[in-house]
Amino acid sequence: MSEKEIDDISGVETTGHEWDGIKELNNPLPRWWINTFYITILWAIGYMILYPAWPLVSDYTRGYLGYSSRAELSQSMSEAQVGQAVYLDQIRDASLDEILASNELRQFAMAGGRSAFLVNCSTCHGSGAQGAPGYPNLNDDDWIWGGTLDDIYLTIRHGVRFTDDWDTRDSAMPAFGRDGILGRGEIVEIAAFVRSMAGLDIDPALAARGAEGFADNCAACHGESGEGLRDLGAPALADAIWFYSSDADAIAAQISNPKHGVMPAWGARLDDGIIKQLTVYIHSLGGGE
Ligand code: HEC
Ligand code: HEC
Structure with a gap:
């Protein structure tokens, strides 16, 4: 490598590195860049003195200000x-x-x-x-x-x-099927009647046969027309909102052996x-x- 080579076009000294005939000029870094660099070093030293910075074996340097994000x-x-x-x-x-x-x-x-x-x-x-x-x-x-x-x-x-x-708040719906109060056939009819009260699709003849059973067994708690009774926590049955399910089998299951929410x-x-x-x-x- 030569000692000092000056580039002809720019008049700037080269570093001596050369790739495929292209040479690197040795331009100094801009002054502002160097100064910023020194400032960041000073900043870091100041930071290390004032704030927690260095991990130690079982502790860390606390810094002059004693700052802690937890505090x-x-x-x-x-x-x-x-x-x-x-x-x-x-x-x-x-x-x-x-x-x-x-x-x-x-x-x-x-x-x-x-x-x-x-x-x-x-x-x-x-x-x-x-x-x-x-x-x-x-x-x-x-x-x-x-x-x-x-x-x-x-x-x-x-x-x-x-x-x-x-x-x-307490109440219980009787287990009409489990305790033998109503037979399987009656339960299916009453379940159909409940669905008809809510305006759901159901065999009208089947539902009609359940009307009396509903009046006798259910109206005391759920109301004559299924409007519900809050004192007993008995949900309205004639609306479109179901606590458990509007499914005919699910209604029959509730009549037979009811679930009770806690x-x-x-x-x-x-x-x-x-x-x-x-x-x-x-x-x-x-x-x-
Ligand atoms: C002693 C009062 C009582 C009687 C009588 C009673 N129920 Fe209930 N019923 C309740 C209570 C209380 C609930 C709510 C249970 C819960 O909160 O988990 C309920 C819930 C229901 C549900 C669920 C409603 C939903 O939105 O999912 C259906 C359906 C139902 N009863 C039908 C009947 C039918 C049909 C009869 C008559 C064969 C009947 N119940 C008789 C008190 C009663
Ligand atoms: C473990 C489950 C569970 C948790 C947790 C729970 N609830 Fe409930 N909540 C229920 C059930 C089940 C019912 C219906 C009870 C019934 O059968 O009547 C209910 C009913 C209610 C009702 C009455 C609704 C009505 O139509 O009258 C209110 C209000 C309520 N909850 C508010 C709350 C609030 C507020 C909290 C929290 C502080 C809460 N619940 C936490 C299960 C829960």
């Missing part, structure tokens, strides 16, 4: 908790109607109720409270136990058929302020009365 998080969390506690106290002291009447409290209750719902209730009722067979939809105005603020509050607090709570009581598990927030949230979903 910062717990600081901002405790600030948020203090902010929330103010509202939560007010919600505990207020009646459900008062919460609805106050814009501020209602908004706080809606947000808190929604997140408490996602944590505690969505496993059964679905994340949008849309329900599933055996788990009621909470968005509609078809209530098994009632849709006023007080009804909803009571259901959440004490649950349904939840044996650990004395005040739980909903946990939340009074012992959740703070009363949270239960009130949940009540306001569910009441707002579309079916509140």
